[in-house]
Amino acid sequence: MTSRLEMHHYETIVAVSDTGSVTAAAGRLHVSQSAVSHRLAEAERRLGGRLFERRPSRGMQPTPAALALCQAAHRAMPDLARAERDFMRSAGGTTATVRIGIGSYDCYHWLAQFAATASEQLQNLMLELVVVGDSPVQRLADGTADLVLAPGQPRGACTAQHLFTDELVLITSPDHRLAERTWIGPESVGDEHYFTYNRQPAPGFEYERFIRPAGVSPRTITVLEQTGAIAEMVAAGFGVSILSRWAMSPWIEVERLAAVRCSRRGLDLEWSALTRLDTQLDAPERQVADAIVEWLGNGGNPSN
CATH class of the missing domain: 3.40.190.10 (Periplasmic binding protein-like II)
Structure with missing residues (x-):
């Protein structure tokens, strides 16, 4: 029996099943959201039925009819990848x-x-x-x-395995009102448009250690899952963020971004x-x- 789907269809099915989101799947596959949607639509057309349904609390989930197909793709893709690497x-x-x-x-x-x-x-x-x-x-x-x-x-x-100690810093455009500060308190982000890369605050990062204890919240928040995209938006003056100094160093060193310490003592960040x-x-x-x-x-x- 000839398969109706091609490898890129199965890669897309696995990515959407894993992430529960067309947007997140596109980021994993390094393609556009429209490309993911097109691949899913094409796969559904070839198979003659829906592959995913959107559930409010869990995102994109396989339909009952597609569950076995998704599970088979999950098993097959790693095996194929290993076989390619062995070759x-x-x-x-x-x-x-x-x-x-x-x-x-x-x-x-x-x-x-x-x-x-x-x-x-x-x-x-x-x-x-x-x-x-x-x-x-x-x-x-x-x-x-x-x-x-x-x-x-x-x-x-x-x-x-410990690698090095980094620091979480406020990043702004060079001409931002906070750019010349030596350090800032959490209240400084209260009037700002804030960019973050995760929809749920991760334990041990700026929200848990710096923002939440002060009882403040940024004026507005935008989620961009690629930190490089956050850096570009902040450099263009669209808002601020708190990110790893090391990760932002390419922008900081050429003065496209300014980095300001969070609190007098700073927020250390361990890398492993x-x-x-x-x-x-x-x-x-x-x-x-x-x-x-x-x-x-x-x-x-x-x-x-």
Whole structure:
């Protein structure tokens, strides 16, 4: 029997099923929302029935008729990906592929410098960038990623290896009224249009530690799931945000953004390398994590 759907249809079905959102699925697949909607509509047309239904509390969920199809796609896609990587290793001399992502932030400005410095140490290892969003431990569990550099204190079944201490800072455009401050209190965001990348505040970040205890709230809030997009909107003067200084360093260093400390003491932010609990000490992803730690210890600057 010839399959009515193609690989990109199944990739889309898995992404929508995982995220519960066409918007989030588009971000994971690096395509437009309209492309995701078109793929779903085409798949439904080919199959002759609806694949998803929208539920107010849970987002896009598979219909009863489509549940088995979604589950089969979930099982098949990782197997196909592993088979592709095995073939690439055999054909190209690569001994292993490590899928690496950044939790919460889309920032890879440091990667080229690290890869160049550690090229001999990581010989025959191929780094593959993946999107993990705000659920790094879940992406490890479902096999999307092998290694995640994550801020804060990720919760769930994983092994965390400390990397470096960062800081959460208020970012503004250079000509914003708060840009010249040495530090700000939480009340300063009360009159601002605020950008954030997650719909639910993550524990251990600015809302829990800085904004909520003061009993204040930004005037308006916009959710943009890509932190690079937030940086561009803030640089253009459309609002402010509180984000990782390291993640925003490409904009801060060229003075497209100003960074202001949150409170006199600041808000420290720990970064860790996360791997699955069952990862062996000599596994390729642990080798990459150890190489990053060594690079940082020898003066490697993740802001560059």
